[in-house]
Amino acid sequence: MKKLFNGLLALTLLIALPASAITLKDAQTQGLVGEANSGYIAVVQESSPELEKLVAEVNSKRKQEYAAIAQRNNIDIAQVAARAAEKLEARLSKGEYYQDNLGRWQQK
Amino acid sequence: MQSGIFKQAALCLALLSGSALMAACTPTIAVQAPNEPITVNLNVKIEHEIRVKVDRELDDLFEDKEGIF
Numbered sequence: 001m002k003k004l005f006n007g008l009l010a011l012t013l014l015i016a017l018p019a020s021a022i023t024l025k026d027a028q029t030q031g032l033v034g035e036a037n038s039g040y041i042a043v044v045q046e047s048s049p050e051l052e053k054l055v056a057e058v059n060s061k062r063k064q065e066y067a068a069i070a071q072r073n074n075i076d077i078a079q080v081a082a083r084a085a086e087k088l089e090a091r092l093s094k095g096e097y098y099q100d101n102l103g104r105w106q107q108k
Numbered sequence: 109m110q111s112g113i114f115k116q117a118a119l120c121l122a123l124l125s126g127s128a129l130m131a132a133c134t135p136t137i138a139v140q141a142p143n144e145p146i147t148v149n150l151n152v153k154i155e156h157e158i159r160v161k162v163d164r165e166l167d168d169l170f171e172d173k174e175g176i177f
Contacts, residue, residue: 061176069165073158084166
């Protein structure tokens with residue numbers, strides 16, 4: 001009975017772990033990812049599979065949202081993303097990273 | 109008496125030539141419809157409105173989707 005219980009516990013942990021993967025906010029506060037000048041996020045220095053996954057997920061969701069706004073206003077998605085980049089940079093907390101116009105990482 | 113008439117005549121002549129000169133100098137103002145300023149103004153206005161609208165939609169988006177912004 002105890003073995004079964006332990007097995008179940010291990011199984012739940014296995015299923016629950018991916019959900020507790022690093023969040024965007026954590027990654028930003030820790031300086032792992034930053035706001036790129038494109039309106040999307042990017043890894044600042046050292047990459048890892050977990051970070052890559054986060055970046056890809058967040059960016060694809062962002063792209064969807066930008067596309068919806070672009071379509072509603074009949075403008076190019078790049079224009080929406082560029083505007084978002086400016087606004088996102090302004091919203092960052094002190095110490096978080098953003099990319100300047102020349103693509104260099106800057107700390108706010 | 110005689111000189112008074114001459115003076116008057118001279119004055120009249122001076123006034124006449126003066127007015128003639130003035131008439132010659134009257135500037136002519138030609139009003140010409142400009143070619144495209146209305147379109148340009150309209151574009152600026154629309155672009156501004158879209159920018160404001162996009163900004164507002166982005167702000168809402170940042171609030172709604174905190175996980176990805």
